[in-house]
Amino acid sequence: MTMQQCAPEIPLEDRIEAILAAETPPDGWKTALEELFQRCKDQERLLDRLTHIADRFQAAERERSQSYLTRYERKVRQLEKIVRISDQYQTMLHQLKERLEHSSNYDSLTGLPNRRYMTMRLEEAASQAARQSASGFAVMIADIDHFKAVNDNFGHAAGDRLLQSVARALELSLREYDLCARWGGEEFLFLFPSCDEPSAPIVAERLRKNVSAAPQAEDGIKAPTISIGYTLHRPGESVDATLLRADEALYKAKAAGRNFAMGM
Amino acid sequence: MNNLEIAQTASTPKVLADSAQGRVFMAGDSYPENPFEFFQPIIDWIDTFLDKNDKPLGFDLELIYLNTSSIRAMMDIFDRLEESHQNGRSVSVLWSYDPDNERVGELAEEFKEDCTFPFTIAPRA
Numbered sequence: 001m002t003m004q005q006c007a008p009e010i011p012l013e014d015r016i017e018a019i020l021a022a023e024t025p026p027d028g029w030k031t032a033l034e035e036l037f038q039r040c041k042d043q044e045r046l047l048d049r050l051t052h053i054a055d056r057f058q059a060a061e062r063e064r065s066q067s068y069l070t071r072y073e074r075k076v077r078q079l080e081k082i083v084r085i086s087d088q089y090q091t092m093l094h095q096l097k098e099r100l101e102h103s104s105n106y107d108s109l110t111g112l113p114n115r116r117y118m119t120m121r122l123e124e125a126a127s128q129a130a131r132q133s134a135s136g137f138a139v140m141i142a143d144i145d146h147f148k149a150v151n152d153n154f155g156h157a158a159g160d161r162l163l164q165s166v167a168r169a170l171e172l173s174l175r176e177y178d179l180c181a182r183w184g185g186e187e188f189l190f191l192f193p194s195c196d197e198p199s200a201p202i203v204a205e206r207l208r209k210n211v212s213a214a215p216q217a218e219d220g221i222k223a224p225t226i227s228i229g230y231t232l233h234r235p236g237e238s239v240d241a242t243l244l245r246a247d248e249a250l251y252k253a254k255a256a257g258r259n260f261a262m263g264m
Numbered sequence: 265m266n267n268l269e270i271a272q273t274a275s276t277p278k279v280l281a282d283s284a285q286g287r288v289f290m291a292g293d294s295y296p297e298n299p300f301e302f303f304q305p306i307i308d309w310i311d312t313f314l315d316k317n318d319k320p321l322g323f324d325l326e327l328i329y330l331n332t333s334s335i336r337a338m339m340d341i342f343d344r345l346e347e348s349h350q351n352g353r354s355v356s357v358l359w360s361y362d363p364d365n366e367r368v369g370e371l372a373e374e375f376k377e378d379c380t381f382p383f384t385i386a387p388r389a
Contacts, residue, residue, distance in 0.1 A: 078339060081374070081377070081378075082335050085371060085374045086332045086335055088371055088374065089329060089331070089335070089371065092365075092367045
């Protein structure tokens with residue numbers, strides 16, 4: 001081993017190798033060892049710093065994703081709440097629509113279908129009858145006798161109660177597919193599907209009897225009676241033509257002394 | 265600071281924001297064609313009010329129908345109030361509704377759910 005092999009200008013790695021290969025420690029071994037130790041300590045410090053920086057990056061990243069997650073969860077909750085509230089508003093509107101639909105088709109005093117709804121159903125029935133002649137129907141108009149006298153002598157509230165009780169009696173006389181509407185003031189209109197010529201007078205008579213048998217509305221007021229005009233729809237004719245005929249029949253029933261059913 | 269006044273239309277509520285009183289009044293239906301355009305001035309007014317002074321801020325609401333965008337805008341507004349409340353500011357909401365329409369009250373309850381500031385829901389007498 002020569003001095004040259006341990007001279008400081010030779011790379012440290014070569015010197016260490018030379019020292020390790022020698023039988024006895026050559027000159028300059030201590031300097032080389034010191035240098036090696038220093039380099040080792042430098043590396044360790046570097047590694048520490050690197051690890052520290054890397055850890056901090058990792059922590060920051062984790063924090064960031066945590067806050068993303070929190071924000072995301074908050075947004076999801078907010079969206080769910082918006083959807084929930086929005087659904088409730090839709091339900092509210094839907095119920096409102098149904099209420100309006102009902103009030104546009106039903107009479108508020110008697111609860112019976114109104115003129116608008118009945119007109120629609122009559123048109124439907126007429127067009128069905130025009131397509132298949134087997135589906136004829138009967139139309140009846142009933143009018144409360146001497147109703148004006150009740151209004152005049154007992155007041156409109158009493159008149160309203162009378163209308164309600166007659167409506168109830170008429171409604172109870174119907175089968176499932178029959179329809180009774182409040183047609184106007186004290187007039188009721190009936191649609192009887194698949195009602196033929198022989199059964200029409202029987203049905204009309206039943207309505208008349210049921211009303212006169214209805215419980216008396218209140219003291220002092222005479223039990224109500226109705227006059228009825230009935231007719232069969234003739235396939236192909238307009239609804240107006242059928243109604244006109246029923247009206248005529250009603251007029252005749254009134255002329256015949258009231259509390260009477262007349263067919264045409 | 266200016267007051268804010270928006271007249272009621274068929275699709276937007278009446279809005280009155282009074283900076284001297286520290287009160288915001290909103291009444292009617294809300295389904296604006298352009299929700300952002302409609303609500304931004306209101307939200308801006310609230311932000312300015314909360315930022316520029318430390319007076320209490322109270323809301324009087326008589327809102328009825330809200331479409332989805334309006335629900336979102338109202339939740340934004342309540343979030344702002346909640347934040348101010350957390351920072352010690354006095355804020356409150358009084359949501360009154362027609363007793364014939366119980367559902368509006370139930371909906372107001374939904375809005376109230378996450379709010380810790382005074383939030384009163386009452387049928388109108």
